[in-house]
Amino acid sequence: MPPESPSLPPSHDDTTITPELAAQFTGMRQSYAKLTRHRVIVLVVLALLIVVSLLLDFSLGPAGLTPSQLFQALLHPSSGTNAVIVWHIRLPYAIMAVLVGLALGLSGGEMQTILDNPLASPFTLGVSAAAAFGASLAIVLQWKLPLVPEAWMVPIEAFIFAVGSAFLLDLVARVRARSTAMVVLFGIALVFTFHAFVSLMQFIADEDALQELVFWTMGSLTRADWGKISVLAVGCLVIIPFCWRAAPAMTALRLGEDRAASYGVDVHRLRLMSLLRVSILSALAVSFVGTIGFVGLVAPHIARRLLGEDHRFYLPGSALCGCLIMSLSSIAAKNLLSGVVIPVGIVTALVGIPFFLGVVLKRGG
Amino acid sequence: MEEGTRTEMTKGLSVRDLTVRYGKREILHGMTLSTMQPGKVTALLGPNGSGKSSFLRAIAGLTPSTGYVGFDGRDLSSLPIGMRARVAAYLPQTLPPMVHLQVLEAVMVARRAGENVAAEQALRDSIEILEKIGIDNLALRYLDELSGGQRQLVGLAQALVRRPEMLLLDEPLSALDLRYQFAVMEVVRRETQARGIVTLLVVHDLNIALQRADDVVYMRDGRLLGQGVVMEVTTPEMLADVYGVQTRLEVCPRGLPHVLVDGVV
Numbered sequence: 001m002p003p004e005s006p007s008l009p010p011s012h013d014d015t016t017i018t019p020e021l022a023a024q025f026t027g028m029r030q031s032y033a034k035l036t037r038h039r040v041i042v043l044v045v046l047a048l049l050i051v052v053s054l055l056l057d058f059s060l061g062p063a064g065l066t067p068s069q070l071f072q073a074l075l076h077p078s079s080g081t082n083a084v085i086v087w088h089i090r091l092p093y094a095i096m097a098v099l100v101g102l103a104l105g106l107s108g109g110e111m112q113t114i115l116d117n118p119l120a121s122p123f124t125l126g127v128s129a130a131a132a133f134g135a136s137l138a139i140v141l142q143w144k145l146p147l148v149p150e151a152w153m154v155p156i157e158a159f160i161f162a163v164g165s166a167f168l169l170d171l172v173a174r175v176r177a178r179s180t181a182m183v184v185l186f187g188i189a190l191v192f193t194f195h196a197f198v199s200l201m202q203f204i205a206d207e208d209a210l211q212e213l214v215f216w217t218m219g220s221l222t223r224a225d226w227g228k229i230s231v232l233a234v235g236c237l238v239i240i241p242f243c244w245r246a247a248p249a250m251t252a253l254r255l256g257e258d259r260a261a262s263y264g265v266d267v268h269r270l271r272l273m274s275l276l277r278v279s280i281l282s283a284l285a286v287s288f289v290g291t292i293g294f295v296g297l298v299a300p301h302i303a304r305r306l307l308g309e310d311h312r313f314y315l316p317g318s319a320l321c322g323c324l325i326m327s328l329s330s331i332a333a334k335n336l337l338s339g340v341v342i343p344v345g346i347v348t349a350l351v352g353i354p355f356f357l358g359v360v361l362k363r364g365g
Numbered sequence: 366m367e368e369g370t371r372t373e374m375t376k377g378l379s380v381r382d383l384t385v386r387y388g389k390r391e392i393l394h395g396m397t398l399s400t401m402q403p404g405k406v407t408a409l410l411g412p413n414g415s416g417k418s419s420f421l422r423a424i425a426g427l428t429p430s431t432g433y434v435g436f437d438g439r440d441l442s443s444l445p446i447g448m449r450a451r452v453a454a455y456l457p458q459t460l461p462p463m464v465h466l467q468v469l470e471a472v473m474v475a476r477r478a479g480e481n482v483a484a485e486q487a488l489r490d491s492i493e494i495l496e497k498i499g500i501d502n503l504a505l506r507y508l509d510e511l512s513g514g515q516r517q518l519v520g521l522a523q524a525l526v527r528r529p530e531m532l533l534l535d536e537p538l539s540a541l542d543l544r545y546q547f548a549v550m551e552v553v554r555r556e557t558q559a560r561g562i563v564t565l566l567v568v569h570d571l572n573i574a575l576q577r578a579d580d581v582v583y584m585r586d587g588r589l590l591g592q593g594v595v596m597e598v599t600t601p602e603m604l605a606d607v608y609g610v611q612t613r614l615e616v617c618p619r620g621l622p623h624v625l626v627d628g629v630v
Contacts, residue, residue, distance in 0.1 A: 024501065028492050031505055032469060252478035254464045255471060258457040259523070261427050264450030264479020308507070309466045310474070 039313045042306050046320040050098060053327040057094040061085075061334050062341065088225075096224035096288070097330035097344070098323045099232045101295055103285035105322015106236075106243060107278040108296025109303060109315050113250050114274045115173070116180045116257075118359055121296035122282030125169060125187030127162050128293065129194035131286040132217045134161030136201035139216065140209045154216070155228065158287035165190055166279025173271060219290035219345020221330055228288045235284045239277050240319075246270060247311035254309050292345045294352020295325050301359060325351070375438045377402040378424070378531060378563045383432035385419045385587075392419045393587045395432065401580070403530075403561035406554055408568055408578035408595070412608055416587040417567045418458060421533045424565070425455035436531060436563070450479045454529035458536045458567075460516045461523070463509035468495070468519050471508055475523035494526045498552055513540040521549060525556055532557065534566035538573070546570070550577040575599060575622040583607045596622060605630050 059070055063085050073079065073086040108121040115125075122128055134157040137143040148156050172186045198217065202210055249270050252260040261267050286292060303317030329347040336342060378401040385393040393416050401407050409417050423430035426441065426449045434441045436452055444452070461471065472491040476482050482490075495501040500518050508516060517540040524532060534553070538546045550573060557564040565582075568574050574581060575595055583591040583598065585607050591598045604612045604624070611627040 024496070025489070025492050028469065028501075028504055029488060032488060035467070035505075248474065248478050251466070251470075251474045254466065255461055255474070255523075256457065256459060258422075258427060258455070258459070259461065259475075259520075260478065261446065262425060262450060262453075262455035262457070262524075263475055263527070264447040266446050304465050308470070309464050310470050 039307050039310075043313065043316055043320065046306075046317065046324060050320060050323045050327060053324060053331065054094055054098060057097060057327055057331045057334075058090050060331060061090060062339050063089075092224040092226060092229060093221040093330060094327070095229055096221050096232070097326045099229065099236060100221075100285045100289050100292060101299075101322035101324065101326025102236055102319045103232065103281040103322070104292060104296040104326070105299035105303075106240070106315060106319040107282040107285075108298075108322070109300040109318030110243065110250070110274050110278050111296070112300050113254055113311070114271045114278075115183050116254075117184045118301070119297065119356075120184060120187070121294070121300075122162075122278070122286065123291070123293040123296055124191070125184065126165050126190030126194060127169075127279065127282045128286045128291045129191045129198070130165035131158040131162040131283060132291055133194045133197045133201070134158040134287070135216050135290070136198050136205075136213050137161075139213045140201045140205040155287040159283045161194075162283030162287055163279050165194070166275060166283065170272065170275040170279075173275070174268075215343070216290045217345075218343035219286075219292040219348070220341075220343040221289055221333070222341065223289055232284050232288060235280060239281055242273070242277055243315055244312075246274060247315055250274070250311040250315070251309065254311075290343075290345060292326070293349045294356060295322050295329075295348050297359075298352050298355045299325060301355070376400070377437065378565070379433070379435040380424065381433040381435075383420070383423055383430055383434065385416070385423050385428055385430045391587065392416050393423065393430070396420065396584070396587070396589050398582065398589060398592055401563050401565065403563055404558050405579040406550075406557050406564045406566065406577070407580040407582055408574035409565055409582050409584070410568070410571070410574055410607065411584040411590075415585045417584065418535050419587075420584070421455060421535050421565065421567065424531075425449070425453050425533050427455065447479055451527075452529060453531040453533055454524040454527045455533040456520055456524040456535055456537055458539070460513055460540060461508060461520045463511075463516075466508050467505055468500070468508065468511070468522075469504040471519055472522045472526050476526045479527075490526050490528070491522070494522045497556075498522050498525070499548060514542060514545060517541060518545070518549070521552075525552075528560070530562060532562050532564040532566070534564070536567050536569065538568055538570070546573060547577070571604075571624045572622075575624060599624075 059067060065082060065085065069082055070086060073082040077083055077087050104122060111120040112118055135154050138154045138157040143157065144153065145156065169183055169187055173183045202213060205213060249260065249265045252263050252265050253267060253270060257267050282296065299321035300318045302321045303314050307313040307317040325348065329344050329351065333342045333344040333347045380396060380398045383393055383396045384391065409420065411417050419428055422428040424434055426446060441449055441452065469491055472495065473487045476487040476490055492501065492504065495504050498518055498521060500515065500522065503511065503515060508519065517537065521537055524534065538549060541549060553564060554577060556562060578595055580593060581595050581598055582589065583603060590607055591603050599614065601612050601614060604610060609630045611630055613625045613627065615623050615625060617623055
């Protein structure tokens with residue numbers, strides 16, 4: 001309680017807790033507890049929806065296996081075609097979808113806060129485009145790195161460029177620290193630059209490489225395997241605790257850089273560490289599955305509406321929304337056209353573009 | 366505070382030779398002030414672009430500066446940003462942005478972002494401060510549905526809830542209606558006195574400054590023109606010097622000072 005002051009007018013005394021004030025305090029505390037409960041419930045419901053979506057993603061597909069066949073194959077990993085379908089296609093695709101969604105949703109959520117821009121995401125700021133260029137070097141030029149196994153050449157070169165572009169963004173953010181708009185414009189410039197480079201690569205590519213590259217830029221879960229899943233999962237597990245620890249400071253940053261700094265938040269460090277997390281997460285995601293647009297853009301907006309902007313709820317919400325969108329897109333990608341698996345990046349773009357326009361128009365109006 | 370405490374120079378905020386440069390341009394030219402004491406509200410007055418905001422930001426440690434800024438004998442410039450923020454609460458000139466955060470959450474974040482405060486304690490402090498400022502009815506509304514003036518009050522609550530030893534308020538009244546301008550000044554005064562805070566605020570309304578502040582600091586072009594008890598320093602000559610306007614100072618029948626502006630010098 002604050003110290004007593006003798007010189008104050010009695011009307012507004014600091015320390016006397018009147019019965020009305022006490023009642024109001026109780027009332028407000030209850031409302032706040034209710035709000036927190038509501039948010040936890042929203043997060044739990046999202047998690048449950050993801051589980052349902054995962055199950056659907058696992059059980060629906062062009063092979064048309066029945067639930068009992070799936071179950072049998074799941075229990076006996078080395079028993080024929082069904083087991084191959086379940087262990088090498090269905091499970092890895094479904095799990096990869098969720099992990100990629102998590103990484104993209106979380107990075108999009110953090111990016112929109114640290115760059116203070118509702119259109120920021122790994123896709124709109126060039127991280128995906130840079131990854132595509134990295135992949136094109138591996139696919140078209142057969143550019144080899146020492147000590148890297150052949151099968152990992154494409155994702156690793158994609159990763160190098162994705163991280164590089166994220167650090168370029170960070171460099172711009174630091175040099176022009178006063179203007180986050182500058183960072184966003186620079187990101188858009190990166191998108192166009194890398195698209196031009198990728199076009200150049202496509203132009204000089206031979207027929208096979210061209211096909212592979214075009215397919216890569218479409219973003220597809222068919223590249224998933226257990227090795228990549230493990231790497232991405234470990235990446236997420238390592239990075240998520242740091243996101244969680246930064247959440248209160250990130251909420252403060254939403255109130256403005258000056259304000260956050262005046263609360264004792266080291267804004268510069270917060271931004272730098274966040275960009276580091278975001279670049280690793282998003283680069284891992286896109287380098288394994290190719291360009292997946294709009295998930296990192298859309299998920300934070302949904303989370304913000306559902307959960308508000310207290311980052312202790314908003315960041316997990318954004319991650320979970322990303323999981324759900326990717327998982328649902330994966331189901332759609334397999335089942336929209338019978339017998340064909342559409343690259344999932346096409347589905348997320350088709351769902352995401354109307355949403356993107358909605359965000360732009362809403363801010364314009 | 367008794368007049369006698371004036372001689373105890375270690376208490377309060379000391380500023381010596383404070384210089385701020387943006388690139389090659391010097392904004393503050395070595396400002397040296399006499400110590401500002403706990404429990405006193407000092408109004409910082411000066412024309413646009415005179416360096417008032419830079420002065421506050423430099424004291425808060427948000428703008429790089431040279432010179433000495435000390436509080437109760439401690440050199441603030443040697444403190445890391447987190448520690449410095451515990452001493453000084455700075456309210457920026459801009460209003461809190463329209464984010465999807467409830468007022469109560471926004472105030473709690475201000476309490477908790479920089480230091481370890483239990484959620485329950487932060488909640489209690491936040492509700493108390495909202496009640497004090499008279500916006501407890503807004504507690505559960507979202508910032509993005511409030512008016513500019515309401516958000517400015519939230520900003521003030523965010524500064525006060527941190528229980529600073531020093532309050533640096535950059536135009537806390539700019540978006541408020543007449544009644545709230547005086548109400549906010551009352552709250553600031555009361556908190557300043559009750560907690561022994563050193564309060565420094567930028568206002569543009571001379572009459573509010575004359576009637577509600579204890580001391581004034583006049584500055585122009587990054588230099589100090591005058592500092593002291595309001596009615597001792599404020600003279601038509603000073604105002605002509607600071608603002609370039611012709612004024613009369615009159616005391617109304619109720620004993621309150623008023624500035625009447627007759628025109629440009």
